Amino acid sequence: MIKSFLKIFLPTTLLLFSGCSKKGCKDPNAINYDSSAKKDNNSCLYEEFDKEVLLSNITNNYIIPSYNQYNLNLKSLDSSIKEFTQQPTVSGLSKVRNSWHNALLSWQDISFIDFGPSTLIILKTQTNTFPADTFNIDKNITSGSWDFNTISSNDLKGFQALDYLLNKRGLTEIERITYYTNSQNARDYMNAISDELVTNIAYVVREWSTYKNDFISDFTTNANGSSVSEMINSMCLDYEFFVRRGKLGLPLGIFDLFSNDPLPELVECLHYGQSLPFIKRSVESLQKYINGIHYSSNENGIGFDDYMNFVNATSNNENLSSVVNSKFDLILTNLNTLNDPLSSELVTNNSQVNLAYDAMQNLVPYIKVDMTSALGVLITYADNDGD
8 A cells, every 4th residue: 555655746746846847948039939937047049130131231222322322413423524624614613512412412311331441542531621721722723733641731722722713702603713714723632522532432332342242241250340330330420420520510609718709600501501401311321321221212120110010129118219219309300400501500500400409419329329239339439428
C-alpha cells in the first residue's frame, strides 16, 4: 500500500516542482515568448527592423533621383549662362535667373546628403556659402584672376556669388546688360562658377553609381561611420547648423552675443530678394527624406518614421514619428506667415520671424536627441549653440 502511494506521489510532486520552476522568455514582445514560463532566462529573441530595406528605399528612391535632378538643373543653368555670356540680353539674363532659381531649389533637396562622395570634395560649402564676399568678387573680376581651389574661396563662388552677379542691386536690367557686355572678365567669372558647380555634381553622381551598393549593404550596425549613423548625423547637422542657424538664426541676430539685433545682410539670396522659397524647400525636403517618401512620385516608402515606430519611440506618450512630423508642419505654417524680402521682414515683422525661428528650434531636440537615442545613434558632430 505504501509503495503504491509513493509511486503516485513522487512523479506528481516532481511535475509540480518542475512546473513551478520552468524557465523561458517572458516578454510578450519577443518572437519566442513562452506564456507558460515562470522565470525569465534571458533567452528572448526579437524581430529586427529591416534596415536594408530602409537604406535601399532612401538610396534608390530619394538620394539617386534627387542628385540626378539637381544635375539636370545645373546643366540647364550652365547652358543658359553659356548662352548669356556669348550674347548678353535682358531676356537671356532672365533665363539665367530662372535656371539659377530652379537649381538652387533642387540644391535644398540634397544639401543634407552630406556623406560619402560629397564629403570628399566638401560639396556643401563649395556650393552655397553665404553671404557672398562681394568686395573680393569684384576685385577678382577687375583683376581677371581667381583661384576657386582654396577654402577661402567658398564665399566667392557657388549659388550666392551668382546671386550677386545676376541681381546686383542699384542697377537696372539694361545697366546689368551693359556691365556684362563691357566686361569679358565678368562673363568669364560667371562661367567659371557654373563650370565648377557642374563638375562637382558630375563627380558625386558618378561616384554614387558604385558607392550605393556598399552603402546599402552596411546595415548590420548603427555605430559611428555606419550608413544609418552617417544619414542621421548628416541630416541633423544640416538642419541644426545650415537651416535653423544659417538661414534664419544668424540673420535674426540670435547668435550675436552683443546686441541680438537683426543682421539682414546675412540672409540667403540677399540680392535676389527672395529667401523664403529656399528655406521652405529645405524643410519640406528633409521631412520627405525622414519619412522615406520617394523624390519623384511622393510614394511613401520605408523611412526613419517607420524605424521609430518599430522601436516604439515615444514622446509624452505620443509616437515620436508623429511628434516630429507635427513639428515640421508647424515650422512650415510659421514660415508661410512671412513675406520676402526676408531682409526687410527681419526688421518690420521681427516678432513673427522669431516665432518661425522658435518653431525651427523646437524640432532640434526631437531629431537630435530623442530620435537618435531611440535608434541607438550617437551624434558625432560638435555644436556649441545648445539644443
